[in-house]
Amino acid sequence: MSMTGPFNIGEAASQSGVSAKMVRHYESLGLLPKIGRTDSGYRQYTDKEVHTLRFIRRARDLGFSMAEIAELLKLWQDRRRASANVKRIALAHVADLEVRMKEMDAMKRTLERLAECCHGDHRPDCPILDELAD
DSSP states (O other), rough: OOOOOBBBBBHHHEEEHHHHHHHHHHTTTTOOHHHHHHHOEEEBBBBHHHHHHHHHHHHHHHTHHHHHHHHHHOOOOOOTOHHHHHHHHHHHHHHHHHHHHHHHHHHHHHHHHHHHOOOOOSSSSOOHHHHHHO
């Protein structure tokens, strides 16, 4: 269901798929512009801010860091950007993911090996704990 603003923080959170706590966090990081407020001090988000929150959520879903998201947001908002800059950020992120995947695979293999060595019975000796204690 698509609505048109202004939205309070709960509505903006619901429309963007981001929690109200994260909306405040993104605002504190400067990923959102200064948000307008009612006379009583309540934040009022426009369609533009909700669209920005959706952008941030999708970037987070892809694992981009806050610094990368800030850079991507600037590029997204700059209609004269060079797409090469966006591609550079994306490919650097892919390379980082590849490194992390290799590290996680090594962790998985180590844990599988340790679990194979553990009897998993009533005895107190455990190679998993021994490895962690080294």
